[in-house]
Amino acid sequence: MPSTVRNGDRGPDVKLLQRLLRDLRYxxxxxxxGVFGDKTEAAVKRYQSDAExxxxxxxxxxxxxxxxxxxxxxLEGLRSEDSVDEFVHDVHGILHTSxxxxxxxxxxxxxANERLEAAGVPDVTFASKxxxxxxxxIFTWWEWEMSxxxxxxxxxxxxxxxxxxxxxxxxxxxxxxxxxxxxxxVARLLAGLHDLxxxxxxxxxxxxxxxxxVAAADPIRECTMANGPAFDWYESVYGSGKDHRRDVLTTDxxxxxxxxxLAEERDPKDGEVTVRQSYREVDDGGWSPVRRPTLxxxxxxxxxxxxxxxxxxxxxxxSWVGVDGDFQDKTEDAVKIFQRSKSLKDDxxxxxxxWDALIP
Numbered sequence: 268m269p270s271t272v273r274n275g276d277r278g279p280d281v282k283l284l285q286r287l288l289r290d291l292r293y294x295x296x297x298x299x300x301g302v303f304g305d306k307t308e309a310a311v312k313r314y315q316s317d318a319e320x321x322x323x324x325x326x327x328x329x330x331x332x333x334x335x336x337x338x339x340x341x342l343e344g345l346r347s348e349d350s351v352d353e354f355v356h357d358v359h360g361i362l363h364t365s366x367x368x369x370x371x372x373x374x375x376x377x378x379a380n381e382r383l384e385a386a387g388v389p390d391v392t393f394a395s396k397x398x399x400x401x402x403x404x405i406f407t408w409w410e411w412e413m414s415x416x417x418x419x420x421x422x423x424x425x426x427x428x429x430x431x432x433x434x435x436x437x438x439x440x441x442x443x444x445x446x447x448x449x450x451x452x453v454a455r456l457l458a459g460l461h462d463l464x465x466x467x468x469x470x471x472x473x474x475x476x477x478x479x480x481v482a483a484a485d486p487i488r489e490c491t492m493a494n495g496p497a498f499d500w501y502e503s504v505y506g507s508g509k510d511h512r513r514d515v516l517t518t519d520x521x522x523x524x525x526x527x528x529l530a531e532e533r534d535p536k537d538g539e540v541t542v543r544q545s546y547r548e549v550d551d552g553g554w555s556p557v558r559r560p561t562l563x564x565x566x567x568x569x570x571x572x573x574x575x576x577x578x579x580x581x582x583x584x585x586s587w588v589g590v591d592g593d594f595q596d597k598t599e600d601a602v603k604i605f606q607r608s609k610s611l612k613d614d615x616x617x618x619x620x621x622w623d624a625l626i627p
Contacts (some may be wrong), residue, residue, distance in 0.1 A: 273326040276303040277569075284327050287335050288314060298567045299544060300560065306567055344386040345445045354382050354441055355545045362425055362433050368395060371420040379413065379444045387485070388451045389478050391444065395420065403436045406443035408450045409473045413443055434546035441542055449531055452487070452497045454479055459486030471505065499530035551618040562617040564599040573598070576617055579625040580605065 269280040282301035288310045289296050295310035308325040315323035318334045327335075344350065357378035361371050376393035383391060391406065391413050398405065398416040406413050418424050419436050428436075454472060457463045463471070468479040487497075502508050508530065515525045526532060551561050562568045562576055570592030577590040577598060585601040599615040606613040609624045617625075 269327075269332055271326065271328045272303055274303050274305065274308045277301050281307070284311070284335075296567075297565070300567055300569050302567055302569055304567045344388075345382050345441060345448050350382050350385065351441065351542055351545050354378055355437060355542060355549050357381070358437050358440070359546065359549045361420075362428070362436075365422075368417070368420045371425075372415060375415065375420070375440060376413075379440055382441075383444060383447060386448055388448050389481050391447050403439035404443055406446045408446065409475075411447070411475050411478055413440070413447075415440070430547060430550050431543070433550070434543040437546050438542040446531065449497070449500050450474055451478065451482055453501045454482035455485055455487045456497050456501070458483040459488040496530070503530035562594055564594050564596070564615060568594050576602075576625070583625065 269283060272278075272281050272284060278301055281303045282299050284303075285296045285299040285301070285307055288307070289299060291314065293310040293314055295306045295313070297306065311327050311331065312323050312325040314335075315325070315331060318331075320330055320334060322328070322330075345354075358375060361374045361378075366374065372393055372395050376391075379393075380390045383389070389411070391411055393413050393415065395417040396414040398414060400418075402416055403419055404413060404415040425433075450472065454468050454474060457468050457471065463483070465476060465480040465483040468474070468482060469476045472479070503512055512529055515521065515529060518525075548561060560569065560572055562572060573594045574590055574592040576594075577588050577592075580588045580598070580601045581590065583605060585605065588597050588601045602617055602621065603613040603615045605625070606615075606621060609621075611620055611624065
């Protein structure tokens with residue numbers, strides 16, 4: 268369980284909190300920078316009130332963390348911050364090199380299975396297939412296979428894809444890999460809590476026997492906050508919710524909100540916010556050995572990074588900026604003027620190109 272955090276704190280637990288609040292559409296949180304400021308506090312207070320918790324003081328204590336976890340399930344595995352960041356770094360280069368389609372598919376497979384292996388989940392096979400035009404990829408648990416739309420790894424699509432298109436593909440692959448983790452967790456629960464062997468798990472879940480065999484050898488024998496959501500996943504796909512699930516998936520056109528509210532889809536690390544954000548940061552920051560965060564006005568930026576930016580601006584002659592760690596109008600104006608002087612896009616956003624030009 269993460270530690271209790273409050274206004275003024277900073278660190279990975281704060282960043283995790285901000286990510287969960289953003290995924291829950293608490294729009295007070297504009298930036299996941301790991302700094303617990305007024306906007307994060309306001310979002311926590313509103314969440315605590317909405318969740319009818321005993322306290323709505325804006326302090327993310329253990330009851331608040333438990334409530335947040337009940338919304339999302341396991342906060343580890345493929346959903347962990349480290350897993351997302353490592354996956355995004357691994358696959359970013361796949362879309363920025365002159366690989367063949369087969370090489371891109373192999374690299375994507377390697378990156379996804381590395382994350383699955385770290386979570387103890389058996390490898391998933393990958394295949395390039397003709398899928399619906401709007402579909403990036405899909406995981407089929409009965410085959411334990413990830414199908415990637417053959418168009419997405421071809422040069423024509425990669426060369427024409429925007430940053431958001433690329434982030435969407437990366438998000439989808441991690442989301443579908445998460446489904447493998449979900450089904451494997453369900454199998455382990457059936458093995459531990461219901462004492463089912465591999466054949467019985469295969470019969471109930473229709474997952475491959477070899478995957479069921481690995482799950483049966485590593486049973487989960489107690490329900491915890493981390494694995495409790497697996498019961499909801501099981502009920503949705505195989506139990507009391509399967510008829511509803513079938514109706515949602517077969518309704519034409521599909522109601523996206525109903526689909527997203529299915530237990531197995533209501534999983535946070537699907538990339539709707541987190542993976543896309545991580546991809547944008549990597550894409551903007553490139554592969555510099557020391558990556559600096561993207562800074563802009565009206566975001567809850569790290570004051571230390573803003574102070575460093577302001578010091579660099581003063582070094583370049585913009586002495587009127589002031590070094591206070593607060594990214595406001597004067598800092599933005601100075602950034603824009605500096606960007607124009609270097610023939611950069613004068614949008615006031617301090618990304619990789621602007622950092623490179625600023626740092627001596």
